[in-house]
Amino acid sequence: MSSVSNLQRVRQIFEEEAERHGLNGVLGVAAFNSVLRALMPVQRRRLEELCGGELPALLEGGSVISIAYAYPEHAIDVIALKKGEDYDKDSWNRYAAEYKRLNWALNATAERLAEETGGVAIPATMTGVAEKVEHVEDFYARVVSHRVAAEQSGVGWRGKNELIVNPRFSCAIRLASVVTALPLERTLPLEGGCGACRACLDACPFLRFKERLDNYREQCRRYIVHLGLDAEVCGKCIKACYRDGIYRDQFRL
Ligand code: SF4
Ligand code: SF4
Structure with a gap:
């Protein structure tokens, strides 16, 4: 089969999976070599480990399929609502529950795509890590960032909040990836x-002052741990992008 028809087949599987999970989503394809080169060294090594015996074939012209599922609107609405002086953490936890559901759906979809393309699934960034690491730098060695593939394959651009912003879903998406040596047409950034x-900078002081902080991600990690929701999330910058970002007047979920 040609790389074009392979991409059509991959899209079809993704659409079936999105429907099965009752989610909206988007998919793109980037060159494996170019994603690998753009990762920070510690993540490059992690990706190479995950690819195992498939690595030589992937280096010969393989691809990274970037997949994203979008949060439903009701999950975004409940982020950081107030109850009196305090945050309403019960409702905020409904966003945490959707975060887990999206991760689960992404991992199931990535597994299916990996099976169908003879590839390897790179699951959604794992939960339960932020609390265990001493510093956010330790986090980088344990996960592979999906943002590089999402950016290079046109799933979205890198926003000022460092998340991937999709024109339809804003940055209210979760990501996973599949690496495969199957010939696949690439999609453009x-x-x-x-x-x-x-809007996101106005919503979060860590983002607003990120140039002045040593590593704003560490402040973000500590804030998330301090929040203590049912998953390691905050989401205020996501809600700001979804509600007040540049695409607020365009199509929404
Ligand atoms: S998740 Fe929360 S703390 Fe972290 S950057 Fe976004 S708004 Fe700031
Ligand atoms: S809120 Fe605005 S500046 Fe921030 S990531 Fe979204 S579109 Fe970009």
Whole structure:
């Protein structure tokens, strides 16, 4: 089969999976070599480990399929609501529950795509890590960032909050990837960007002052641990992007 018809088949499987999970999503394909080169060294090694015996074939012209599922609107609405002076953590936990459901659905979809393409599934970034590591730097060696593949394959652009922003779903998406040596047509990076928008920066002081902080991700990790929701999430910058980002007047879920 040609790389074009292989991509059609991959899209079809993804659509079936999205429907099965009752989710909306988006898929793109990037070159394996180019994703590998763009990862930080510690993550490059992790990806090479995960590829195992498939690595030589992948280096010969393999691909990374980037998949994203979007949060339903009701899950975004409950982020950081107030109850009196405090946050309403019971409702905020409904967002945490959707985070887990999206991860589960992504992992199941990535497994199926890996089976169908003879590839390897790289699961959604694992939960339960932020609390266990001493510093966010320790986190990098344990996971493979899906953002590089998402960016290179046109799933979205890198937003000012460092998340992937999709024109339809904003950054209210979760990501996973599949690496495969099957010939696949590539999809192109997006040309859009955040422009003058700064909704996420207004919503979070760590993002707003990220240039001045040693590593704003560490402040973010500590804040998430301190919040103590049912999953390691916060989501205020996601809600800001979804509600007030540059695509707020366009199509929403
Ligand atoms: S998840 Fe929360 S703390 Fe972390 S960058 Fe976004 S808004 Fe800030
Ligand atoms: S809120 Fe605006 S600046 Fe921030 S990531 Fe979304 S589009 Fe970009």
